[in-house]
Amino acid sequence: MELLVSIAIGTLTAAGVYLLLRLRTFPVVLGLTLLSYAVNTFIFAAGRLMTGAPPVLGAAPVMTDPLPQALVLTAIVISFGMTALAVILALGAYLNAGTDAIDIEKPEIDKPGVEAEDRR
Amino acid sequence: MDHWIIAPIVVPALVGPAIMLLMRHDLVLQRVAALVSGVLMLGLTLALLVAAAGGTVESYELGSWPAPFGIVLVLDRLSALMVTLTAALALVVLAYVIATGWDRRGRNFHAIYQFQLLGLFGAMLTGDIFNLFVFFEILLIASYGLMTHGGGRMRLRGGVQYVVYNLAGSTLFLFALGTLYAVFGSLNMADLAVRMGQLPEGDGALVRVTAALLLVVFVLKGALLPVHFWLPNTYALAPAPVAALFAVMTKVGAYSVLRVYTLVFPDTAPMIDGMIGAVLVPAAMVTLAIGMIGVLAGGTLARVAAFAAVGSMGTLFLAVAAFTPASVAAALYYLVHSTLAGAALFLIVDQVRGARGNSALTVQAPIPGGGLVAALFFASAIALAGMPPLSGFVGKLLILDAIRGQGWWVWGWALVLGTSLLAVVGLARAGSVLFWRAHDADAPKAPAGPAPAALGSAALGALLALIVALTLFAGPVMGYMQATAVQLFTPLVYVEAVLGPQAAPVAEAAAEADEATSDPGDEPAPTEEGP
Numbered sequence: 191m192e193l194l195v196s197i198a199i200g201t202l203t204a205a206g207v208y209l210l211l212r213l214r215t216f217p218v219v220l221g222l223t224l225l226s227y228a229v230n231t232f233i234f235a236a237g238r239l240m241t242g243a244p245p246v247l248g249a250a251p252v253m254t255d256p257l258p259q260a261l262v263l264t265a266i267v268i269s270f271g272m273t274a275l276a277v278i279l280a281l282g283a284y285l286n287a288g289t290d291a292i293d294i295e296k297p298e299i300d301k302p303g304v305e306a307e308d309r310r
Numbered sequence: 311m312d313h314w315i316i317a318p319i320v321v322p323a324l325v326g327p328a329i330m331l332l333m334r335h336d337l338v339l340q341r342v343a344a345l346v347s348g349v350l351m352l353g354l355t356l357a358l359l360v361a362a363a364g365g366t367v368e369s370y371e372l373g374s375w376p377a378p379f380g381i382v383l384v385l386d387r388l389s390a391l392m393v394t395l396t397a398a399l400a401l402v403v404l405a406y407v408i409a410t411g412w413d414r415r416g417r418n419f420h421a422i423y424q425f426q427l428l429g430l431f432g433a434m435l436t437g438d439i440f441n442l443f444v445f446f447e448i449l450l451i452a453s454y455g456l457m458t459h460g461g462g463r464m465r466l467r468g469g470v471q472y473v474v475y476n477l478a479g480s481t482l483f484l485f486a487l488g489t490l491y492a493v494f495g496s497l498n499m500a501d502l503a504v505r506m507g508q509l510p511e512g513d514g515a516l517v518r519v520t521a522a523l524l525l526v527v528f529v530l531k532g533a534l535l536p537v538h539f540w541l542p543n544t545y546a547l548a549p550a551p552v553a554a555l556f557a558v559m560t561k562v563g564a565y566s567v568l569r570v571y572t573l574v575f576p577d578t579a580p581m582i583d584g585m586i587g588a589v590l591v592p593a594a595m596v597t598l599a600i601g602m603i604g605v606l607a608g609g610t611l612a613r614v615a616a617f618a619a620v621g622s623m624g625t626l627f628l629a630v631a632a633f634t635p636a637s638v639a640a641a642l643y644y645l646v647h648s649t650l651a652g653a654a655l656f657l658i659v660d661q662v663r664g665a666r667g668n669s670a671l672t673v674q675a676p677i678p679g680g681g682l683v684a685a686l687f688f689a690s691a692i693a694l695a696g697m698p699p700l701s702g703f704v705g706k707l708l709i710l711d712a713i714r715g716q717g718w719w720v721w722g723w724a725l726v727l728g729t730s731l732l733a734v735v736g737l738a739r740a741g742s743v744l745f746w747r748a749h750d751a752d753a754p755k756a757p758a759g760p761a762p763a764a765l766g767s768a769a770l771g772a773l774l775a776l777i778v779a780l781t782l783f784a785g786p787v788m789g790y791m792q793a794t795a796v797q798l799f800t801p802l803v804y805v806e807a808v809l810g811p812q813a814a815p816v817a818e819a820a821a822e823a824d825e826a827t828s829d830p831g832d833e834p835a836p837t838e839e840g841p
Contacts, residue, residue, distance in 0.1 A: 215474075237492075276473050279458065
């Protein structure tokens with residue numbers, strides 16, 4: 191089981207990092223999602239892998255550590271919210287700038303006129 | 311004093327939603343609420359500073375759950391210093407934002423600002439490392455909102471970059487925490503410090519992996535090379551007053567490094583064996599060099615200010631990396647100084663942009679009321695470059711003196727002094743193009759925008775007054791910083807404050823076990839948590 195879980199985490203992480211290094215926002219958001227799946231599984235495994243053991247004290251002869259499960263819940267909620275925000279922001283940038291490239295080759299904010307919205 | 315520790319977190323947590331839900335349609339009311347909250351937070355943090363200056367470490371157990379199991383907030387000298395600095399900077403920036411009408415250019419500025427402060431205060435006060443992650447996320451998600459405030463094509467694109475970079479950083483933080491919990495079986499920082507001394511020899515590799523992963527996460531926030539790439543675009547593209555507040559965000563990274571690598575993974579511990587310093591020193595040196603070369607090559611005043619922020623983080627981490635009480639005290643003084651000076655320069659960027667529409671270092675029509683802006687720029691450039699008589703000079707001198715005993719001091723001195731020269735040349739060039747050559751005969755005569763708001767200049771003046779005060783009272787301030795550094799290097803005080811006095815014998819026994827290392831009969835008792 192340990193081998194299977196570690197291969198899964200490794201595959202998810204590798205795919206996530208690969209997608210993160212793409213130049214368009216959509217693959218990058220997908221990559222971040224895959225990375226968060228990988229890290230959630232990783233945290234879960236940090237409490238050691240066990241089958242048939244409830245995370246409740248005294249309910250069974252063996253118990254599993256409940257804390258990593260609580261940590262995973264927190265991490266899931268946060269990464270869910272962050273991904274939603276990233277999608278909205280990427281969409282806003284695409285609609286505003288007409289391109290979904292992540293890279294800003296030449297920041298042109300201070301060319302005269304471009305930054306007109308900052309003028310009072 | 312007990313319950314006051316959580317007050318700086320509770321105030322923005324209440325005022326933020328109140329602004330968003332109750333005062334949505336009334337900007338005046340929002341401004342009043344934000345200012346009242348800002349003054350209140352400054353007062354509270356000053357009270358905490360006075361309380362912590364006595365040298366006691368206060369621990370506050372949330373919901374009265376006992377220490378290693380519940381989440382604790384801890385107030386020591388370092389936390390008190392950081393929250394006071396944040397509250398002071400936040401109030402000045404808020405006054406500037408209101409004076410210049412920046413809050414009118416997008417929605418919910420004041421509410422997001424409160425959440426930003428909530429995250430910052432929480433990160434500085436928490437004594438639980440997973441809670442530190444949660445507060446990091448709060449301050450980051452608020453900073454995404456502030457960074458894209460006002461909108462605009464380039465700003466949104468810069469926002470995407472910033473968000474993606476930091477989400478990747480957060481994921482790495484979670485990987486580090488997973489490893490940490492697997493090895494230590496705890497997340498309370500004081501408990502981690504105790505357990506660090508009890509780990510079996512075989513866990514050394516895992517401990518080093520954890521320490522290295524956490525270091526990458528923290529220096530990512532602190533914009534150290536090679537993970538600094540988010541900073542120049544973000545700071546240059548964000549609204550300049552927001553960038554001024556962000557001057558304290560990089561310092562959260564420095565704070566976390568100071569906290570974790572003196573308490574949990576001290577650089578002298580046998581399992582770490584100087585690894586952190588060995589990595590930080592060269593990284594800090596390269597950061598310093600790249601930052602100041604960027605100041606010279608900026609192209610716009612905004613990018614000059616952004617690269618100056620990178621360079622100052624290099625100087626700061628150079629002093630931190632020595633991990634001696636003297637160098638940490640010098641680093642803390644420089645931390646306060648570089649936050650204030652960096653913020654002042656970004657407010658000047660905003661004044662220049664407000665009048666000219668851009669801050670490009672090209673000859674354009676003179677700024678109306680440019681004399682005052684030029685004078686303020688002159689003062690903050692002197693502070694930033696580390697020229698006498700302002701606090702930058704004092705700070706750099708203290709750092710040079712503190713790293714004298716290190717093996718790499720020649721490189722450190724050469725880089726700090728050489729890059730100061732680069733900064734002087736870069737800032738002098740920027741200032742003369744912006745403020746002097748605009749008056750040349752062949753400069754364009756197109757009418758520029760309105761003169762900067764007087765109240766905005768007053769807020770900027772307040773920031774410079776703080777820098778002057780930091781210079782004049784360098785003696786007492788350094789006294790506090792030295793006491794802070796001494797407190798950081800006696801982690802037993804922190805551990806006892808959080809876990810109670812009975813933890814002390816355990817920690818001492820652990821320290822003794824450290825000294826008598828590799829005694830196979832000295833195996834630590836198995837930990838209670840975890841299967």
